[in-house]
Amino acid sequence: MAHGKPELTIAVALVVLAAAACGNVSSIPAVESNHRGPSGAIVEAPSAAIAPRQSAPVTRDVARNIVNNCLTCHGSDGRSPGVIPNLARLSAAQVAGQLKDFRTGARPSTIMYRYVQAYTDAEIEAVASYIADLNR
Numbered sequence: 001m002a003h004g005k006p007e008l009t010i011a012v013a014l015v016v017l018a019a020a021a022c023g024n025v026s027s028i029p030a031v032e033s034n035h036r037g038p039s040g041a042i043v044e045a046p047s048a049a050i051a052p053r054q055s056a057p058v059t060r061d062v063a064r065n066i067v068n069n070c071l072t073c074h075g076s077d078g079r080s081p082g083v084i085p086n087l088a089r090l091s092a093a094q095v096a097g098q099l100k101d102f103r104t105g106a107r108p109s110t111i112m113y114r115y116v117q118a119y120t121d122a123e124i125e126a127v128a129s130y131i132a133d134l135n136r
Helices: 006-021 060-074 092-104 112-116 121-134
Strands: 034-036 042-044
Touching: 060 121, 092 112, 092 121
Parallel strands: none
Antiparallel strands: 034 042
16 A cells, blocks of 8 residues: 555555445455555565464353353343344354354354354354353
8 A cells, every 4th residue: 555645545444344344355456465664664465364273272251252242232141132133042052053154154144154254163162152051
């Protein structure tokens, strides 16, 4: 991106965000892969290839933090106040299965596919267990 042109940087960022929100990543404009940093030196863009995170045991506190994001839409106790599905009364196996189906695209969704892409199997299992425990 052009050094010294914050308006251009902001405009490109907004186009990228809008295209990503609509799921239309093919309309994202090509941008420079390198730019000049504050000192004028060329700064390489990070690699697009990100190594998958390794599954590791997930603490209950980490699971709780992830679940807090879930409860924003699904209701503070897992009982959605609207058309968003309830999490109440689902077993850990049901929650984990549905999250993994969202991640693979086997279960269609508007936003869940995007959320679960960031989580490892261990995180999904911990979240599922935490949600099931809320239902007791």
